[in-house]
Amino acid sequence: MTEDEQKLAAAKAAVEHIKDGMVVGLGTGSTAAKMVDLVGERVKNGLDIIAVPTSEATARQAEALGIRVVGLDEVSVIDLTIDGTDEVDPEKRLIKGGGGAHLREKIVASLSDRMIVIAENKKMVGKLGAFKLPVEVIPFAAGALLPKMEALGSTPEIRMKDGQPFLTDEGNQIIDCAFGEIDDPEELALTLSTTPGVVEHGLFIDYADLVLIGTDDGVKTFGG
Incomplete structure (x- = not known):
């Protein structure tokens, strides 16, 4: 198929x-x-x-x-x-x-x-992480959160559309974080959820x- x-x-x-x-x-x-x-x-x-x-x-x-x-x-x-x-x-x-x-x-x-x-x-x-992890953030914090996402072990970039930051239905921006294989999704999910400026992340x-x-x-x- x-x-x-x-x-x-x-x-x-x-x-x-x-x-x-x-x-x-x-x-x-x-x-x-x-x-x-x-x-x-x-x-x-x-x-x-x-x-x-x-x-x-x-x-x-x-x-x-x-x-x-x-x-x-x-x-x-x-x-x-x-x-x-x-x-x-x-x-x-x-x-x-x-x-x-x-x-x-x-x-x-x-x-x-x-x-x-x-x-x-x-x-x-077999293991999550080949797909870049989307992290939704408020626009005010987007730039400041890039080094924080990098410190967590990812290569982060703000998602763009038509030359401008992509905006979600809620008016937020997304940082796409390339982690590679994620060894502990639960720990990463908790860390992201408790980071000020992060609205939500794509780990379910x-x-x-x-x-x-x-x-x-x-x-x-x-x-x-």
Whole structure:
């Protein structure tokens, strides 16, 4: 299968977990977009759900497909969130944020009873860190935080778009930190979370309940 076919296979398997009456968190990214398209098809065929999107882009996509979209303040619980990832290791730890939506993604995931992660085969890694770790920071602190990220062992750079610093949906900047293999993701996550000026980081520890990986041999399942 091509990478797109692997993504679609994982997305199809994940959507099977959505049932009538659920509040569903809709992730962001190329794989999640395929999932949202599939949810839109099921809604058109009568599926009754409420969706909480993790980005403005996902909200626009969902609304265009006729999916009922609400904000976090309009729901008391999120039954299930389905989202993609940039990397996932055998312990279901993730690096997310390649699309810059990891702050909202983590908030939605943290409020969900269950999180399903979907990805193509190349996203499954033995050790996290080949993908640059996104660290969302307030613009005021971005420049000052570069040497701090370097002191943690990374090669950091402020994410740019069209010659200007990339801004998230919340108006923050992102420092992409090239660590290489991360020996202790939990320790790094704690260090980043307690660094003033850091809003959020792309390490998702103990969030994923089920990981669905599209491969040439079908969809592989990790977790339950």
